[in-house]
Amino acid sequence: MASKNLLLLAGDGIGPEAMAEVKKLIAAMNDKLDSGFVTDEGLVGGCAYDAHGAAISDADMAKAMAADAVLFGAVGGPKWDAVPYEVRPEAGLLRLRKDMELFANLRPAICYPALAASSSLKQEVVEGLDILIVRELTGGVYFGEPKQIIDLGNGQKRGIDTQVYDTFEIERISGVAFELARTRKNHVTSMEKRNVMKSGVLWNEVVSQTHKARYADVKLDHMLADAGGMQLVRWPKQFDVIVTDNLFGDMLSDIAAMLTGSIGMLPSASLGAPDAKTKKRKALYEPVHGSAPDIAGKGIANPIAMIASFAMCMRYSFGMVAEADRLESAIAAVLDQGLRTRDILSPGMTEVGTAEMGDAIIARF
């Protein structure tokens, strides 16, 4: 069997602790199932800055480009709050996304039945929630130029960022959304601010054209992004797949994640275009949660989002659908059993640490 090359970039904060549980799982799968995963490791974020003075080194970047998939933990922390903008921890993640051309960010917001009661929203509003946010990840205001601070003199500065979208970028991300909708409830909602932004006008136009030309069987709605944020809070179950730009996707996917009451549980996949010859996509998988420096190193972080990211990796990068399903069921089973890390603890449940949670899931897998 061809080996499956994974690059593990655990990063900062709780990243390494969460990644340790995935490493145990990979070792077990290689051992018992002969799964053929080959792992290498690298540095990203604050730890890379400390080691190399950059948020990711060129050598690690080259490893990422060559790997079949990258597993990413989390980056950042107060230790690096004052480092120069160009080498701040997030720059490592942004370079990975840009250089690997990972334009499609898939963020499922699923409400695990065992956790429905722990949302700040009413149980009936979130119970059974299953939406997928498809966020454009390599364009928009994140990367557009000019992006700079100009000194105007007289104590005045000017901060500038540029939102840019080309037709082909909107076409390819909406194609991903429509394709995925066909495997789900066949409904896409596109969100932008066409009433204020020219990029929103183009976004709306291209999504509609793509729909008409190739995906007319899928139900398509358009919503202004501010109204979309409201509707997510009011009645999220009205959505199936949401497709939106980089910045709105950042905001809306975090809000959707919070609705589920399970921000420590949610994975994401960032995918590139299929290679013309091999059909393989470059890919990076990461938890939606951040580096949580306040609880790092205590052995209490929730490893589920990282483990669920590995499930997405098996599903999307290696076609291991049965194994991915099995891993996701193992997570649900352990929750049903009442095991909880501190972030999702509720009365009557059993508190466990990071390693115990990982072990329990591996045992059920």
Place this chain on the structure above:
Amino acid sequence: MASKNLLLLAGDGIGPEAMAEVKKLIAAMNDKLDSGFVTDEGLVGGCAYDAHGAAISDADMAKAMAADAVLFGAVGGPKWDAVPYEVRPEAGLLRLRKDMELFANLRPAICYPALAASSSLKQEVVEGLDILIVRELTGGVYFGEPKQIIDLGNGQKRGIDTQVYDTFEIERISGVAFELARTRKNHVTSMEKRNVMKSGVLWNEVVSQTHKARYADVKLDHMLADAGGMQLVRWPKQFDVIVTDNLFGDMLSDIAAMLTGSIGMLPSASLGAPDAKTKKRKALYEPVHGSAPDIAGKGIANPIAMIASFAMCMRYSFGMVAEADRLESAIAAVLDQGLRTRDILSPGMTEVGTAEMGDAIIARF
């Protein structure tokens, strides 16, 4: 007594119905209290386009510039979905904001006790909620240039918007936030995306400097806007005043409004700088809700947000603090009494139409 000149721009959809209730209230106040309001009217939005081919005419714009305050209803509707971008209904509102230099948008998100149960969030999460979002309203991506769609040939177009903030703009909006915080719980949270946007870096820097130089007595926190959105959903009572830019403010204030379960109830004020001589600020007051074309003309729209906007007008433009307090109490009393328009109806309450709700509030005032 000097007359108080109001320009009423009811706009489209439910705007005119809601405004009709404020007109009744103004007539009653002039009658019984000799309040001295003088009203004029104009067109804005789709109705202005139908009449003049522009979303606001120069003549109505001149009236707005001359008025002591503008009361604004709502704009837009499917009828005008296909009109050219430059004359779309929203362009009227954006011109008012820009030409009147209404840089400070105050959006209270208050959870009326009588409505706490009708939020999609758990009652304990929103009960007693009282936050104020101070949104910058004349800068950022709404107005920055270039803002255009370029034809690149080969079927490709490029949509461009530009986010621009200068030091003085950030300084003056944060000054407003700090001043208001001193009249409340003395706590400001500033939100941006400094980890991705240069305008966010400058925003963060200038808010911190303004704080240090003039408002060190106020508690200041910084939060990334995506994390801020999450925290609004998780535990909104952690906030007092939130200060943020035009686009983040658009998203975050809508989400905050939805939390309260009372989107049909929330007013807003948009204020300019005090005139050097007269100390008077240009001002526009509008409900947070939109034009709701689906229920327009049926006499069922909720007029409370429009009436509460007039309360803000009395408070901020005319120093009529006692009257504003009294009007806000009248709204709360009518809700306590069980009267509800359809949008906020719940079991056991009494459904009333727009005019009945307006009459009940006026009777209590």
